[in-house]
Amino acid sequence: MIRSGSYRIMGPANHSLAYGLILISGLPLLCIDERKRCFDIFRHLPLLLLVIVNVFLTGSRSTLAVMGLELILLVLLAPGRQRKKLALTVVPAGLLVLMLALLFPTSPPGHYLLLQLSTVVDEIFGTSYAVRFGVDSTSLANSASYREALLDIFTVDWLNPWIGQGSGYHFSWYIPGGATIHSIDNYYVANYIRYGYP
16 A cells, blocks of 8 residues: 555555455466466466465465365366376475474464464364364354345445445445444455445
């Protein structure tokens, strides 16, 4: 974010989700060998690893889950010789990192990795492994209730789904049940309120 006088100028990655979306959008492009005009998952391997690390550091569960799906698809689409190379190099390296995280769960990198992975697993399968790594279960329950309430935003009559409310809109919404939401921490819903479907 850059401050210019009394205005704030924000780039396209003004939120961890926006940054994560940029990363996962570019991730498949790293596997294109433009010189040979073919698909090569090892073409930009150091950059690919940096993108993976950056996605982990965004802390975004949805971005991490999408990246996991992308990586699975990239491996499935890779030619047979590349899959063998992956099986002999990247997979053992990933398993080694995971094993080190499991052996040293109280170290900052191990704790962070296990926390991120467990929150994704919890989100997909409805489990509660993340509580073992320090996630507050009350906060998780409140967050789940909040996300359910946010889904009602798609049915309210005060929001035009085609044009939204604009980027300067100050959000405040009374939801049935006696609660008022003053801010949106869900990047996707906040953008829907600002800009509608476009």
